[in-house]
Amino acid sequence: MLSVSVLDANRSELAADFSGATPAYARLDDSAIKEGYFKHIRYLVREFKPDYLVIGIEVNELKLRSPEKWDAYRNLITDVKSRIRQLYPALKISESISLHNLYEADVSDPQSHVEDIMNHINQNDFVAVSFYPFLKNLRTNTDFQRALEFLHKQAIAPIALVETAHIAQNLLIPNLNVSIEGTENEQRAYLETVLENADSQGYEFIIWWAHRDFDALWETFPDEVRDIGQLWRDTGLLDENGEERPAFSVWQSYFKKSCQELGAKFGLPFLAH
Template identity: 30%
Template sequence: MVKHSFSKILWAVGWGVISILTLAQTGCEKKENLNPQDRTYYMGFTPLPYALTPAAIDYTYTQLEQSADIVCHHFDDGVPWVEALKDTAFHPGLQQDWAYRKSRTLPSQKVFLAFTPIRFDRVALASYRAATPNMDMPSPWNTYSFNHPDVKKAYLTYCKRGIDFFNPHYFLMGIEVNLLLKLNPSLWQDYLELHTYVYQQLKKAYPDLPVAVSVSGIDLLEGYTDADHAQQTEGLTQILQQTDFLGFSLYSYQTRYLTGDLPTDMFSQLFSLTSKPIAITETGYPAQRFSVFTNSITFEGTEDKQDRYISQLLTASNHENMLFVINFVLRDYDQLWQAWGSKDDITILWRDTGLIDENASPRKGFQTWKSYLKIPKK
């Protein structure tokens, strides 16, 4: 059975979720349905399956063939540091995963490849990827920081091998990198050294390939989370010096507003942070009500709210000449969540963000998605 990365589901929310407990939730504003004459961006998903079964994996890729013109191959479960440094073969399991993904991506679909040197909890150097994802770092790797010469060499090799294998149209060399600045700022300068080195070397080797990093969009908007706005703004300025476009990881319900009304200028604020091309490298919105931490926090998600979010996002993105939009989860992963024990912790945060529900029924947001997908891409 092909193994896929699920570390996004396990990612620890860094913005202090408990602090939003006392914030009021409000109703939905009226949905606007503003289909443009032309679509400026590609639309896609990751191949994250709703269960770890061959049938679920096949279902997901079949749906991607019909519902996406770009596929995001998102790797957030460690780096094969040892093998990359030696430039030897990666573990067979990782090679098989790469080969299967490539075999199930249509030639007509664009490929967005996302790697990261940052651990999935965004506080340290990425874990080791070998026989299984997110393995403990072997010695002496467990003593290295981002700017160690071996880290630079190994990560660059890993990126090059991924690019050579997948031949992507867009490459992300870091995922939600500003969360490292937020959660462990002592490592930020070390990371920037790696960031600069890898970007410059990749541009020498692949001058025509758009290379970038993504940032947590909600942490760049003042007052949306508990992030230090001045610190985040400075970090963004540093990042933008070495990137071809800027990717936004956007989960608006993980802010002080929860699933209530968002400020009407959220998208315009976010998209005006840079004059460079932009992309929504991952996003999602829950279509069902759920609680976390023993009902301490409740998210009043509904199908209509999800549909409104998708419609507003796709409309705003077209106005901004977006490169592409990735909705991370295609189908709700209730089966996977139940296999983990139906916990009410952070593993549930993205469970209901699929545009197809757990029973394989398309939601309103999926119909909105498909209506935009039918619009000719410029």
């Protein structure tokens, strides 16, 4: 899977160029932006040859933070998608949504907001989902299941969790006014819930981000991104020392089961065993 975004990290503005400046534009669907993003995506697909393409990341957050740009964004991305599909008809294309910011969205008319987002997203080849339940303060099996059932009711196309994780220890970031409790058992419970739903609902795939705590990498982050980077630092199935957390055995068990099923289906004994 290849994941690319035309939006900045806050999902409220066009991404900066190589100089770090935001290009001047009147609307997100200006012809120059359409042409530039098409050429960018065409180059990346040609180089990486993905089976799945996420052509926009957590795009529902643009409607939350810069709603006046939403219609122009849809025009932009629809134009680029149609041109890429003509070149690569077998490529599965989508735009990801952040479930933690769509489920129980903090807007004046949640139903209309969700309908508008999903009417657009369901036109894709699959529904690409980013989900970090701790950012919504979801902590129990019941919480996790309700959020996923909400997703199932909204999605028409097949679902893929293109990035997901849950913290395994408390998250405290004073500069962001963030204080969230987390435990290894909560992480395990979330992963179990996700995998059970993936099995029963036929998800395309799941990507856990990241598989190991990145404390050592985080220490090298520039000051301006250290706080935001800490949000996902302690979500690994392995801790910062490479020690397995309880959720790791859950992942391994499901992975082995999937391999066995594939091996039996296609007569590949090295997978079945």
